[in-house]
Amino acid sequence: xxxxxxxxxxxxxxxxxxxxxxxxxxxxxxxxxxxxxxxxxxxxxxxxxxxxxxxxxxxxxxxxxxxxxxxxxxxxxxxxxxxxxxxxxxxxxxxxx
Numbered sequence: 001x002x003x004x005x006x007x008x009x010x011x012x013x014x015x016x017x018x019x020x021x022x023x024x025x026x027x028x029x030x031x032x033x034x035x036x037x038x039x040x041x042x043x044x045x046x047x048x049x050x051x052x053x054x055x056x057x058x059x060x061x062x063x064x065x066x067x068x069x070x071x072x073x074x075x076x077x078x079x080x081x082x083x084x085x086x087x088x089x090x091x092x093x094x095x096x097x
Contacts, residue, residue: 013058020051045083052076 006012024047030036056072 008061010058010061013054013061016054017051017058020047020054023047041082041086045079045086049076049079049083052079 024044027043027047052072052075056069056076059069059072
């Protein structure tokens with residue numbers, strides 16, 4: 001019963017958001033320490049898209065308003081589209097080299 005409450009009560013979604021935030025911090029530190037010039041959106045957009053989806057899940061479990069859920073889903077879609085754009089631009093620049 002406690003496991004089911006953990007999953008349906010929103011605590012699991014909060015744990016996932018915490019893990020994703022730690023992943024973002026770890027990636028930032030690795031990039032800074034190695035002096036890599038990896039474009040920020042290349043790794044940030046998938047994290048933001050996933051975070052927005054998990055946030056929408058959390059809010060739906062807490063009976064948030066449909067407008068707020070829509071905003072989270074819109075943010076997820078925009079971050080996802082930004083990731084596609086970044087990958088597409090990178091492929092185009094590789095072709096021209």
